[in-house]
Amino acid sequence: MAVKIRPIVLKDAASYRQCWDTVAKERRSFYWYEAPPLSEVRANLRKSLRKKTPILVAVDDERVVGWAAVYRAGVPSLSHGGDLLMCLLPEYRGVGLGTKLAAGVLKMARGKFDMMLFCVFGKNKSARKLGQKLGFELCGTEKKAVKMAYGFDDLLILQKHLRRA
Ligand SMILES: CC(C)(COP(=O)(O)OP(=O)(O)OC[C@H]1O[C@@H](n2cnc3c(N)ncnc32)[C@H](O)[C@@H]1OP(=O)(O)O)[C@@H](O)C(=O)NCCC(=O)NCCS
Numbered sequence: 311m312a313v314k315i316r317p318i319v320l321k322d323a324a325s326y327r328q329c330w331d332t333v334a335k336e337r338r339s340f341y342w343y344e345a346p347p348l349s350e351v352r353a354n355l356r357k358s359l360r361k362k363t364p365i366l367v368a369v370d371d372e373r374v375v376g377w378a379a380v381y382r383a384g385v386p387s388l389s390h391g392g393d394l395l396m397c398l399l400p401e402y403r404g405v406g407l408g409t410k411l412a413a414g415v416l417k418m419a420r421g422k423f424d425m426m427l428f429c430v431f432g433k434n435k436s437a438r439k440l441g442q443k444l445g446f447e448l449c450g451t452e453k454k455a456v457k458m459a460y461g462f463d464d465l466l467i468l469q470k471h472l473r474r475a
Pocket of ligand 1: 333339340394395396397398399402403404405406407408409410429430434435436437439440443
């Protein structure tokens, strides 16, 4: 497995969407049950690139097998925080790629946010572990907030305070 991690480019749109869609369809770890249509994903990616949103992809022979991004909320009262979102195709999990992607994207986000949020579902042990490893702390729980393939689950809000540049 020769996987490289690099910043996303517009021509990754279809492959990035495919990766997102595969993970969404598991209905275990993402809010979405499927990825948005490609035209929407491409348009949003174009905007993200223009705004210099930190997004990294893990590519295996140019196929996107995972990604991590830090999004800024679109409303002023929340814009000091970043939301970490990430995923890997199932066959690429558990070998440290998630740690590398998250650490990389947090580095790109350094100096741009006062705090970072990582929202994970209660049963998502690997994401919880990853969050802890990167210095996120549990700051709140929404009980039975999401409906997944395995039933209702809690939404755990993990937070990490940062220093603005
Ligand atoms: C969450 C996710 C990104 C983690 O990436 P990964 O590459 O599998 O994780 P890593 O291999 O870097 O491991 C991170 C830590 O979690 C632990 N871990 C990995 N898989 C685990 C599992 N199934 N159960 C418990 N811990 C696990 C590892 O041991 C590691 O901790 P350590 O370094 O102290 O040993 C990946 O599993 C994934 O894409 N899941 C689906 C999408 C998702 O959950 N996204 C997060 C919410 S936005």
